[in-house]
Amino acid sequence: MAGIFGSLFGGKFPDTVKYETQRNQLQDDFQRFNEIESSALLQRYRELDQEIHSGAFEKRVNDLKNKRFKDTEEFKHLTRYKQLSKSNDIKTYLKFKSSGKAKKIEEILASERYQRFLELEKFVNSPEFFKEKSSPDFKKSDAHHKYKEYKRLKNDSSVKWTVKTGKSSQYQIYKRLQDSDRINEYYNLQAAVESSEFKQFKAEMEDKQRFKKSDEAALIKEFEELKKQPDIVWYHKIKDKNSFEELKKWELTFEDNFDSASLDTEKWITGYYWGKALMNDSYVLDGEHQMFKDENIDLRDSSLRIRVQQEASKGKVWNPTWGFREKEFEYTSGMISTGQSFRQQYGRFEAKVRFTNTFPVLNAFWMVGERMTPHIDIFKTIYPGGRMVEAGIISDVQGKGITESTKKVNGAKFANKYFIYSFDWSENEMVWSINGVEIYRQTHNIPQEPMYLTFSCTLPENPGDKHLPSEMEVDWVKCYQRV
Structure with a gap:
């Protein structure tokens, strides 16, 4: 509006008809300008203009257009999970655990029967036992009774299975991985990649129409349509006619365009x-x-x-x-x-x-x-x-x-x-x-x-x-x- 007023009331007066026509047109334009200024249409345009030209919005759009699943941390997690899943020690651990052997051996190891077996085994391999065994009265001794109990337990199927399984490489791997950082990493990754949120994220990231389906694309489309609205085009043409184009060598430190309804008392x-x-x-x-x-x-x-x-x-x-x-x-x-x-x-x-x-x-x-x-x-x-x-x-x-x-x-x-x-x-x-x-x-x-x-x-x-x-x-x- 500043430029329009300046052109009308400069150093040269127009003829009466031209002057009156311009004044009337100026008044009509001023009324239209105010109506647009207070309209919901312009308010929505400004909201969208501020939003889609923000750095955060531009980054989201760039990610939607160019970022793929392979560029994400989630992809790294999935790759690591697959790597762990294919490793021999993890596969052995999972197979041993899923077979029920892990639970079974832990139960037997904790049983009174097996603990008695270990106690007797320690005894029959002690110097005390061998001393008793060389005695003529060995068969009448308590050591002999313990020896007979040991042999009976040693032939017990559950004890025999436990001893044999405990010596196996599968059990050794299971014990080494149990509660380790490596197996915990596997389980944490498994929980992440098998979650519904992960699967949804992966599907969205792999969707080639991801940007077109996004809220950001809808906002850009709405803004471009508003930008072409005749009232919006006219408003900016009038408002920006005498706009000052800021020089790149200067950094703005203070500004007031007096667009508000009252004086900004934080500034003045x-x-x-x-x-x-x-x-x-x-x-x-x-x-x-x-x-x-x-x-x-x-x-x-x-x-x-x-x-x-x-x-x-x-x-x-x-x-x-x-x-x-x-x-x-x-x-x-x-x-x-x-x-x-x-x-x-x-x-x-x-x-x-x-x-x-x-x-x-x-x-x-x-x-x-x-x-x-x-x-x-x-x-x-x-x-x-x-x-x-x-x-x-x-x-x-x-x-x-x-x-x-x-x-x-x-x-x-x-x-x-x-x-x-x-x-x-x-x-x-x-x-x-x-x-x-x-x-x-x-x-x-x-x-x-x-x-x-x-x-x-x-x-x-x-x-x-x-x-x-x-x-x-x-x-x-x-x-x-x-x-």
């Missing part, structure tokens, strides 16, 4: 910074003929407007000699700054601004730090006629006095037209530009401290009726640092 404060910081109240400087009021600041049509008007008001005035005092005012205006939220040393600072009236209304986009000097005017209006602005710096050069280094800029009718006012600040130079054209350069008295942004409309003297009401509109403001 109203009035002079020290009034908010010390008193949480507004004040004006001695010699200013207006009082600042929040009601004179509003957001409309994606731009911020500071309005100057005739209105009785009462507020504080600061004088370095007297301090603060109460005063009656006939005029009100507004001011916003980033004094409490954003300060930056060096970089690019720019805003797209329009103002309706100039002298005696002082419209300004300026920067300052902890003290009132140095004070950088990215632009200000102090000349009548609306065909000249001023840019430059007011500085206190090492405490030797106030020095002004400014440049008067003409060559356009600045009033009633949007311009992009830019300020590039580095350690060695400062450069002021309007719409990308350099208007002033300075390589001395370079500020070396972080500064904050301020937009204000003040009255250094009483205006005539023809000058009010007056407005300054800020379409957007952006700050960058060099990458």
Whole structure:
């Protein structure tokens, strides 16, 4: 909308019919723009635009199109499971266990019968037994009774089977793997690859139509269809007509496009910074003929407007000699700054601004730090006629006095037209530009401290009726640092 307004109210008036036709068309377009702005259609488009252009979404789409089952951790798990399943020791372990032999031998080994057998076996192989055996009364001795019991148990089928099985290689493998990390890995992998979740995942990953069936594909299709909607196409054509194309060599550090319904108080404060910081109240400087009021600041049509008007008001005035005092005012205006939220040393600072009236209304986009000097005017209006602005710096050069280094800029009718006012600040130079054209350069008295942004409309003297009401509109403001 900014570009449309600028073309209508530039330095040349069209004939009445053409002017009225354009005004009516502009009003119709403005109404249509607002209707689309608040529509569910645009809201859905923005939601989809944000979603499908996010890094996370792009990664999901890339995975759906290019990632295959063999690229996943699950595939590695399946491969390892198959490898373990084919290994001889695992197969032997599983076969021995599934045959029931493992359970059987464990039961026999734990039985009283087998424990008695082991006890007797130990005895009949002891020196004590052989000593008893050589005795003439051996057959009458307790050792003989134990020997007979041992032979009977040794011939017991379950004991014989256990002894034989215990010596087998299958049992030795079973015992070695039992409760080992290797067999536990096998069982864990088996549980994973045989789960329904794994099978479903594998089937989906191996489906060549996976992306087309996905929610992501459906969202992209919906977005592309919305993107072609006539209202959406028209909306972006109007909205982006004068869009600023960000330079790749700059990194965005601060931005406000004033698209919300009210001033973002996380970014901006109203009035002079020290009034908010010390008193949480507004004040004006001695010699200013207006009082600042929040009601004179509003957001409309994606731009911020500071309005100057005739209105009785009462507020504080600061004088370095007297301090603060109460005063009656006939005029009100507004001011916003980033004094409490954003300060930056060096970089690019720019805003797209329009103002309706100039002298005696002082419209300004300026920067300052902890003290009132140095004070950088990215632009200000102090000349009548609306065909000249001023840019430059007011500085206190090492405490030797106030020095002004400014440049008067003409060559356009600045009033009633949007311009992009830019300020590039580095350690060695400062450069002021309007719409990308350099208007002033300075390589001395370079500020070396972080500064904050301020937009204000003040009255250094009483205006005539023809000058009010007056407005300054800020379409957007952006700050960058060099990458």
